[in-house]
Amino acid sequence: MEPAGWAMMIVSIGTVLCMVTFCLIKVLTLPAVEMEEIKGPLEIDTQDTVDAD
């Protein structure tokens, strides 16, 4: 493996890892209040399978 190969691999993987880590930390540390507590239960029964054709 050439030094340029190491550089391309480390930069590419490092960039993606930084991006995904930033996003996941941001998403997972956000309060879940808006989506899961105020706006309703986790599972919404749409009732669309009750009166099937």
Next chain:
Amino acid sequence: MHKTENWGTRIGVILAVAGSAVGLGNFLRFPGQVAQNGGGAFMIPYFVALLLLGIPLCWAEWTMGRYAGTRGFHSAPGIFSVICKTNKARYLGTIALLMPLVIYMYYVVIEAWCLGYAICYLDGSLMPENNPGSYEDFFAHFTGQGSDGALLEPDTRWFLGLLLLIFGMNFVFIYRGVTKGIESFCRIAMPIMAVLAVLVLIRVMTLGTPDPTKPDQNLINGLGAMWNPDFAVLLTPKTWLAASSQVFFSLSVGFGIIINYASYLRRKDDVALSGLTASSMNEFFEVCLGGLITIPAAFMFLGASATEQGTFGLGFVAMPSVFAMMPMGQLFGFLWFFMLFIAAITSSLSMLQPVIAFFEEGLGMKRHASATILGMISMMGAGFVIYFSKEMKALDTMDFWVGTVAIFILAMVQAILYGWVLGIEKGERELHEGAHIRIPFAVQLVLKFVTPLFLMGVFIMFCVYNASDYIASLQENPVAKMSVMLILMLFGFLLLLVHIAGIRWEKEGRFDQVFSEEEISVQDNR
């Protein structure tokens, strides 16, 4: 307003979108493309395309999907009508129904190959001690490439049972709905897929020099086969085309899927961070896992020639040859193909939802009826692919015209709808509604001016390099001709249904509120 479905959690929708994007292309197509197009140098056009094409288009789809979803529409015909503020725009949405439906027809077959191979590793029939013969011949026999109808022969008939099982699994999850079906499954499947991929990665990274008689075929040189850059290729348009296509297909933009998934978000749900997170996850599977597993493993056991194979050759011929020689190969072979199966099923699930959503909101069907009709149509198409298996002609033709050409067209339609019809000022406001990150306005300018031109350039180059062979094949090969006829018949059928749906929506006054946008107070019924 009737009650509609919503995603249960923020991470749930992200995993579902990422699950839709992560597929065989991440683990098989990407490494092959890198190795054949300048190694590490390929990553320069790849990241340029990601920034100018992939991520901006993802944001556009997420934004348009939520925008129309909060106004009561979840299917592409309805969404496009809302964006354009005319019921006539629904016809443009037909292509966004055709694509996932046709792609599902052959993708479910590929999914069955993955599960079939995983089972073959479980029972050991793919290991050398059971004499499976050459892996190339095994794959050709397994997929019925010898002749049309070969998969109906008694010795391969078990494959049909497997296909039916996978069909059943897909429809059970779809029947259960967005939250209980797709989201619940992806919340479990995505972490499992990541764990399996990391296990295989650890195995590959600890192989050292597997054959001491061939000291050059070691891990470091395997990584070199993947990442050593050849910067000269940056001057050839083909490299830029390959990188742009890879980004484009990998992120599932222009499939009509993200726009449908985003329509189940609530008005204040974030799309900016969620879109970026789903794209990042896809890149993680592609660059960090796919980029370190397939080519280095193939190089270590098979040498440099193994890196020149196509997607299926790399996955179903080269990798089994690797597992045959690898310590604990049977276990890792099973893990690898089971992981590919999970990657495939999370993608195939997402292909059914856009059509189910249309049947329900456009034609007023209940879930039982819509799932049954969709099941029948998709089974007919999959049956066509299964029967005309010789040289994979039907699969290849459908993949080219729908899985490639139509995707470019839909992506261009969506880029124009976002940049020029919805408008970038309004688009930016919508994108930042409930957003947890701030996206620079430059991205809007990119979406309006750069992305459509970039897409058009890539599409023209793609046609120049590839279309002539497929057009010639239409004249020479009856299966290719029949495949295109099947696609056109489906398109005509869907167009008719879209026409009927528009009449229903008009009669029900579904657009009255939407088209008088200024007065509307979007009902946040969730």
